[in-house]
Amino acid sequence: MSASGRLPGVLSPGWRVVRRGWRTLTSMRTALILLFLLAVAAVPGSILPQRPLNSDKTTSYIASHGAWGRLLDHLGMFDVFGSAWFAAIYLLLFVSLIGCLIPRIRLHARASVRKPLPAPRNLDRLPESATFEAGDDPQHYATSARATLGRRWRVVQREEPDGVLTLSAEKGYSRETGNLIFHIALLVSLVLIAVGRLYSYQGSRIVIQGADQGFCNTVSAYDSWRPGRFAAEGKVSPAPFCIDQLSSFTATYTSSGEPTQFAADVLFRPTLDAPAVSKRITVNHPLRLEGDRVYLIGHGFAPQITVHMPDGTTRTDTTAFLPQVASTLLSEGAFKEASVPGAKQDIGISGFFAPTPADTGDGVITSVSPQVNHPILGIFVYQGDLNYNGLPQNVYSLDTSKMSQLGAANLEIGQTAKFAHGVSVTFDGWVPFASIQVSHDPTQGYLLWSALAMVLGLLCSLGIRRRRVWLRITPSREGGQPSHTVVAVGGLARSDSGNFRTEFEALLTRLRRAATPNKPLVGAGRE
Amino acid sequence: MAGIEGSMAHLSDSLFTTAIAIYSVAMVGFVAEYSFGRRGRIAATVPTAPAPVRELVGAGGPPLEGFASAPAGADADVAVADDSPPATGSGGRRDMADRIGWWSFAITIVGLLFHIASIAVRAIAVDAVPWSNMYEFASVAGLVGVIAFVALLWRVPQIRHLGGFILLPVILLMFLAGTVLYSKAQPLVPALQSYWLAIHVTLVSIAEGALMTSAVLTVLFLVRTHYETVTKTPGRPLGRLATFGEKLPAAATLDKVAYRVVAFSFPLYTVAIICGAIWAEAAWGRYWGWDPKETWAFIVWVIYAAYLHARATAGWKGRTAAWVNLAGFGAIMFNFLVVNIVISGLHSYAGLS
Numbered sequence: 001m002s003a004s005g006r007l008p009g010v011l012s013p014g015w016r017v018v019r020r021g022w023r024t025l026t027s028m029r030t031a032l033i034l035l036f037l038l039a040v041a042a043v044p045g046s047i048l049p050q051r052p053l054n055s056d057k058t059t060s061y062i063a064s065h066g067a068w069g070r071l072l073d074h075l076g077m078f079d080v081f082g083s084a085w086f087a088a089i090y091l092l093l094f095v096s097l098i099g100c101l102i103p104r105i106r107l108h109a110r111a112s113v114r115k116p117l118p119a120p121r122n123l124d125r126l127p128e129s130a131t132f133e134a135g136d137d138p139q140h141y142a143t144s145a146r147a148t149l150g151r152r153w154r155v156v157q158r159e160e161p162d163g164v165l166t167l168s169a170e171k172g173y174s175r176e177t178g179n180l181i182f183h184i185a186l187l188v189s190l191v192l193i194a195v196g197r198l199y200s201y202q203g204s205r206i207v208i209q210g211a212d213q214g215f216c217n218t219v220s221a222y223d224s225w226r227p228g229r230f231a232a233e234g235k236v237s238p239a240p241f242c243i244d245q246l247s248s249f250t251a252t253y254t255s256s257g258e259p260t261q262f263a264a265d266v267l268f269r270p271t272l273d274a275p276a277v278s279k280r281i282t283v284n285h286p287l288r289l290e291g292d293r294v295y296l297i298g299h300g301f302a303p304q305i306t307v308h309m310p311d312g313t314t315r316t317d318t319t320a321f322l323p324q325v326a327s328t329l330l331s332e333g334a335f336k337e338a339s340v341p342g343a344k345q346d347i348g349i350s351g352f353f354a355p356t357p358a359d360t361g362d363g364v365i366t367s368v369s370p371q372v373n374h375p376i377l378g379i380f381v382y383q384g385d386l387n388y389n390g391l392p393q394n395v396y397s398l399d400t401s402k403m404s405q406l407g408a409a410n411l412e413i414g415q416t417a418k419f420a421h422g423v424s425v426t427f428d429g430w431v432p433f434a435s436i437q438v439s440h441d442p443t444q445g446y447l448l449w450s451a452l453a454m455v456l457g458l459l460c461s462l463g464i465r466r467r468r469v470w471l472r473i474t475p476s477r478e479g480g481q482p483s484h485t486v487v488a489v490g491g492l493a494r495s496d497s498g499n500f501r502t503e504f505e506a507l508l509t510r511l512r513r514a515a516t517p518n519k520p521l522v523g524a525g526r527e
Numbered sequence: 528m529a530g531i532e533g534s535m536a537h538l539s540d541s542l543f544t545t546a547i548a549i550y551s552v553a554m555v556g557f558v559a560e561y562s563f564g565r566r567g568r569i570a571a572t573v574p575t576a577p578a579p580v581r582e583l584v585g586a587g588g589p590p591l592e593g594f595a596s597a598p599a600g601a602d603a604d605v606a607v608a609d610d611s612p613p614a615t616g617s618g619g620r621r622d623m624a625d626r627i628g629w630w631s632f633a634i635t636i637v638g639l640l641f642h643i644a645s646i647a648v649r650a651i652a653v654d655a656v657p658w659s660n661m662y663e664f665a666s667v668a669g670l671v672g673v674i675a676f677v678a679l680l681w682r683v684p685q686i687r688h689l690g691g692f693i694l695l696p697v698i699l700l701m702f703l704a705g706t707v708l709y710s711k712a713q714p715l716v717p718a719l720q721s722y723w724l725a726i727h728v729t730l731v732s733i734a735e736g737a738l739m740t741s742a743v744l745t746v747l748f749l750v751r752t753h754y755e756t757v758t759k760t761p762g763r764p765l766g767r768l769a770t771f772g773e774k775l776p777a778a779a780t781l782d783k784v785a786y787r788v789v790a791f792s793f794p795l796y797t798v799a800i801i802c803g804a805i806w807a808e809a810a811w812g813r814y815w816g817w818d819p820k821e822t823w824a825f826i827v828w829v830i831y832a833a834y835l836h837a838r839a840t841a842g843w844k845g846r847t848a849a850w851v852n853l854a855g856f857g858a859i860m861f862n863f864l865v866v867n868i869v870i871s872g873l874h875s876y877a878g879l880s
């Protein structure tokens with residue numbers, strides 16, 4: 001605004017275009033349109049499967065939708081909140097917000113020190129107005145009116161010719177202050193969210209109950225690792241703590257089978273050389289360490305088996321099975337017992353674990369409850385080459401391309417199934433496992449404060465009313481003598497929250513009451 | 528799964544059904560008041576501000592709280608002065624309608640008590656805040672809708688005869704809740720056992736219940752605006768929609784009341800989202816994850832922010848802003864029905880199976 005006035009006519013056409021573009025970008029209308037765009041842009045993110053949330057579902061969606069799926073993928077529809085166009089809207093809104101805030105802050109700072117405006121000539125043209133008579137002389141009434149208005153109003157008294165006094169009163173400056181705080185806090189929140197995402201990481205892994213299953217907070221320890229950009233570039237060094245052991249995991253259920261609590265008791269060291277401490281992690285109560293949080297996000301079962309191998313050796317193994325059905329914890333997994341490479345004497349077992357088994361009628365076992373009650377381990381046993389070729393394998397499934405099936409069996413605890421080539425498998429029992437997630441986000445604490453500032457600003461912005469009221473206090477003369485005083489009051493609501501009419505009337509009642517009833521002034525004031 | 532059986536849960540269900548029945552009676556009453564009352568104006572029941580001084584009230588002022596009692600075709604501004612007690616001469620029909628309206632209001636309060644009791648008993652039955660599944664949530668949101676209306680009557684008594692319009696969606700919502708969305712009283716799964724959840728869902732249902740009221744008022748605003756436009760054009764016949772608008776309060780009043788409800792709900796909704804984020808941080812390890820439910824909460828928030836902006840932007844005020852308000856409510860309904868039932872996410876708390 002001030003910049004534009006300085007050099008009229010000297011601006012180059014290019015500069016003018018830039019300036020017009022900036023004005024458009026920072027206008028309220030643009031903000032509105034950008035807000036709409038943001039809302040609309042978020043919609044596909046909730047309707048289409050999203051890769052960061054569920055990559056398997058996304059892949060199968062694309063596969064089953066052919067060219068349409070590939071086109072959507074090309075447009076970034078399967079990672080909406082990481083897409084360039086979502087970021088573009090977000091950034092434009094951000095810039096627009098800055099652009100509209102700077103002049104508003106300046107204007108508001110100026111308005112906060114400026115005196116309330118002089119009274120308009122005709123107060124009865126204002127949305128609310130009234131006139132009454134007072135028995136005091138103008139100066140006297142002005143003083144009591146100011147006292148009546150009190151401290152919430154900013155009042156200025158001015159004099160007009162012929163002994164007329166005016167009062168200009170304003171209140172509700174903190175409405176704009178609150179509004180600015182809201183928008184600034186919104187801006188700060190956006191920055192904190194973005195910075196937090198760059199520096200954050202999330203790692204998760206399964207920890208089986210018992211000794212020697214712990215891990216330390218390093219990238220390689222995790223089954224899945226989701227770093228923010230800077231964490232991926234190695235600019236964030238994970239805090240050095242270790243979860244040494246899952247001492248026990250307990251799931252509690254009601255008599256009707258509803259889960260009521262999951263709890264993981266862990267031994268951990270906050271730093272590498274600190275002594276181990278035990279701590280209980282439950283679903284809504286993570287372990288909060290300096291900078292990192294450790295969550296219990298899931299649980300399941302790890303069956304234990306003993307295998308007699310074709311080569312004559314005996315193996316015992318405990319492997320976590322992945323729950324397939326959340327409500328019954330029917331789980332699937334694989335045991336992989338490697339022998340001498342190339343000897344075709346590896347044993348692979350893919351299987352399922354039914355915590356509370358039930359026969360569906362045709363010999364197929366399923367699970368009917370997540371609680372463990374005479375569990376069954378169903379196994380499909382293969383012999384051959386596990387096909388370890390140096391590439392990482394999915395630990396929960398078996399590559400049977402170079403194996404042949406020896407047989408299948410459903411085992412209860414303690415039962416053994418025998419197969420060809422001297423192979424036998426015994427189901428020894430099970431232990432629980434916990435899915436542990438470690439999260440790091442350096443800005444979330446600040447974000448909470450910023451969000452609270454937003455709420456505070458919002459409350460002021462939407463709750464405080466901006467009002468202007470003027471009084472014109474005119475001495476009236478009858479036959480040359482001062483007889484009484486006429487008070488004209490006019491009011492204006494600068495923001496339309498609340499019911500200004502009722503407010504104005506209440507104020508008017510108080511202002512009338514502040515006046516001495518209109519008796520002739522003769523003798524009271526001047527002689 | 529077996530729910531919490533027993534007399535408590537049954538009692539809650541009976542109270543719920545009774546509340547629906549009582550609301551329905553009240554709604555019929557309100558509709559009668561609306562249809563047979565000349566204006567539906569009820570200044571007599573609630574006195575206006577004490578000793579109003581109106582000697583010089585500017586006739587040119589905007590009809591903010593006024594009620595257009597003027598015959599069709601007259602300028603709505605005339606309504607400003609209409610704060611006098613209802614005309615006694617306009618016949619017994621008018622008084623009758625007024626009485627029916629008053630009774631409907633009283634019946635609504637009785638229904639409200641049953642409704643509150645139903646929720647309270649359910650709370651005792653599940654031993655937790657009773658709004659963790661769609662049925663319970665819908666019941667609480669409906670309750671808040673009614674409370675919001677009753678609270679508005681306190682400040683803006685001239686909208687009483689619109690009670691039917693508020694009760695209709697509440698009854699529909701409750702009917703839907705009691706049939707399609709119904710689930711038995713059940714204890715909470717571990718992830719839902721959090722006081723942040725309690726605060727979060729309480730605030731969301733309060734905010735959304737109130738926003739439902741705002742949406743109803745906004746629809747009425749659009750109808751009334753249509754009526755006011757038609758009547759400003761001499762010779763243009765009143766269509767069916769416009770006839771409907773004849774008995775509504777002035778468009779400016781409806782617009783303002785609708786705005787006030789949003790101004791009340793928006794900060795609540797904001798706090799609700801923050802509580803939800805705090806809860807998600809503790810339960811799922813991140814405060815925000817663009818889960819469909821979260822995404823739609825964001826969309827709703829942004830649309831209502833746009834509404835607040837639209838109301839402050841030249842060219843967007845009035846009708847356009849009203850459509851933004853309705854879009855916001857549409858997003859709320861989408862989030863409640865479509866996201867819960869069709870799109871599954873972490874939030875699949877619906878309790879449907």
Ligand code: HEM
Pocket residue numbers: 025026027028030031035093096097100101179183186461462832835836839
């Ligand atoms: C996500 C983005 C935004 C949100 C959620 C938001 C929210 C709000 C809210 C709640 C109000 C109060 C409205 C009222 O007083 O009735 C407001 C006012 C305002 N906003 Fe925003 N805003 C956002 C972005 C912007 C942007 C980008 C701009 C500028 C280009 C902007 C400019 C304004 C202005 C000028 C007002 C004052 C309106 C008035 O005086 O009533 N806002 N905003």
